[in-house]
Amino acid sequence: MPSAKAGRRLRDRLPVRLRHHWKPATALGVGLAAMVYFLGDARISPYVTSSSRVEADAITDDVQGTVDLYDTSVSHSIQLAYQQTDFDKMMKEFKDDGTKDYIEADLTIDGVYLNDVGIRLKGNSTLSSLRGAKGMPGGGRDMPQGGQGAPAGGAPGGAAGKEAGAGAGAAGKGQQAGGQGQGQGQKAAGGQGQKAGGKGGMGGMMQFNLSAKKPEELPWLVKVDEYVEGRAYQGEREISLRPGSNGQVPANEALSLSLTDESGQKAERYAFTKLKVNNRPAATRLMVEAPDTDYADDVSGGNAVLYKARASGSFEYKSDDPSDYETSFKQLNKKGSQDLEPVMKLIKWASKASDKEFARDLDTYVDVDSFAKYVASQNLLLNFDDMAGPGKNYLLSYDLDTKKFSVLGWDYNLTFSGDATTGPDDSVGMGGGMPGGAPGGAAQGKQGGGGADADAGAKGGMGGMGGRMQHVLKSKFLDSDAFDGVYQKAYGELYQKFYGSGTATKDLKEIADQARKAGADSKEFDTAVTKLQKTVTDRSAALAKNKKVTG
DSSP: OHHHHHHHHHHHHSOHHHHHTHHHHHHHHHHHHHHHHHHTTOOOOOOOOOOOOOOSSOOSEEEOOSSOTTOTTSOOEEEEEOOHHHHHHHHHHHHHHOOOOOEEEEEEETTEEEEEEEEEEOOSGGGGGGGGGGSOGGGOOOOTTOSTTSOTTOOOTTOOGGGOOOOSSOSOOOOOTTSTTOOTTOSSTTOOOSOTTOOOTTTTOOOOOOOTTOGGGSOEEEETTSSSTTEEETTBSEEEEOSOOGGGOOHHHHHHHHHHHHTTSOOOOEEEEEEEETTSOOEEEEEEEOOSHHHHHTGGGGOEEEEEEOTTOOOOOOOSOGGGGTTTEEEOSOBTTBOSHHHHHHHHHHHHOOHHHHHHHHHHHBOHHHHHHHHHHHHHTTOSSSTTSTTOOEEEEEETTTOOEEEEEOOOTTTTOSOTTOOTTEEOOOOBSSTTOBSSOTTOEETTSOOTTTTTTGGGSGGGHHHHOOOHHHHHHHHOGGGHHHHHHHHHHHHIIIIITSHHHHHHHHHHHHHHHTTOOSHHHHHHHHHHHHHHHHHHHHHHTOHHHHO
16 A cells, blocks of 8 residues: 555646646657657758848937948048956957957047947957967968968969959969869960069068057957947947048058949948047048948848858858858848748859859849959959958848849959059959058959969969969859950949049049048158059059940
8 A cells, every 4th residue: 555655745836737648748748759769860951931021120329429430521530448457358369369359449539429338359360360370470360261252372273264264473474273173164374464563472462560569559359339239329339440541541442332332333421530549649540331231221122131251161052951151151131030041042053153153144043243243343453362262251142022133342442552554354362562552462363364373372272372262153254254244334334433433543542532531641652652652643544544444
């Protein structure tokens, strides 16, 4: 009898509902156990199909201020105040392991005070000097995966053609670029290769002597809502303070943004400002609209999803699981209603499509006219670090109505740093120093030509970057005869808007005046502007003589 009493006592301890419904509960438990046993190693990927335009993190406190943040006709000022112990901790963590965490700061912008904003270091190459031996000297970029979508030291097979270019060797020996698998569809095999006169080693790579002792010169990202949810300043949640200060403030980037915007393409707004950090002297800086959630919602009337390529990622097909692409692309808006599936499908198609399939079906995936303008603009602006560059500076915009992608540019601090005579069929290489520097990039090459010693330096990282960095979309587009017409049309029209009309010269004068009003009134800045103007003048003259450009 003791055992019977024990059994009844155990049963009585169970809740009444469970005693009444023990059979369904038991069945559920057995079913879950079976699923874990048989499907434990399977990956379940959520696919989001809603096309909602609603953003979850809406702005609830939009501080208006007194003057328009990006009004270039007025003087701007920014002041940041933070605890030195927070700054020291942040710098130590960055130097130790590359972590870029936010710290709290108080922001005063054009006289308007905002408490508790977040600030963190911004950038990759330009910050490397802060890490000493752990970063590349002079701000060179870390490139763990070589070219976008290509392993270090080699370009993807079949993606050569016009974009192959030359490495660091002498010009004109006619060797095939990139070795086997790259010669399909080449139009000028055995072309010129590297242009003569290349000097400067690292070329157009900006070299800033950054120091924790001069925080007013560091590149910063200011996040207005990091610690105060729903807050924005004039609709902006993030403000980017770009690399370069005082005499080195990047007039070339401002010029590129201005020309891009005036051509009808999407570009970040900008303005020059005086920046003061704690009790440090003020420095002249370029502040630029950050490509964030709100910037993304301005694209295509708010009915597009914007993806930002990560500097350490790739355009490489991995699987049919969108989550596998989170290390290569950051989704900027519509999180929860959209995911990375469209990007995954684009990468899969572009990677596997034959030349014939690419020419036939590109318009199914990409807005071809828009893409032609993007590619032409990067060449015209001598932008070495575009979607095919080491920094992978581009955005993918997926229109939810047309179901097509457009490519948008950003981060233009390496523009106007290559050979001013670069033509529409030449690849843009690194220039001879600071942007607007001496012609004769260290790694120029014919986009369609092979060129000499194409593999020279490729396995060593930086040595072959000018001709080796590739992106399968850009490479195949330039290599295909099917898109010659749309590319040449876009190039000619943009040449006229940028250079033929004199807009670049006019804009540069205005930009230089804006920077001087913000404090960049020095011989160093005057020299940089003169150098940049010479590049603009030389570029205009060279392209005017090119019949492919002018017709």
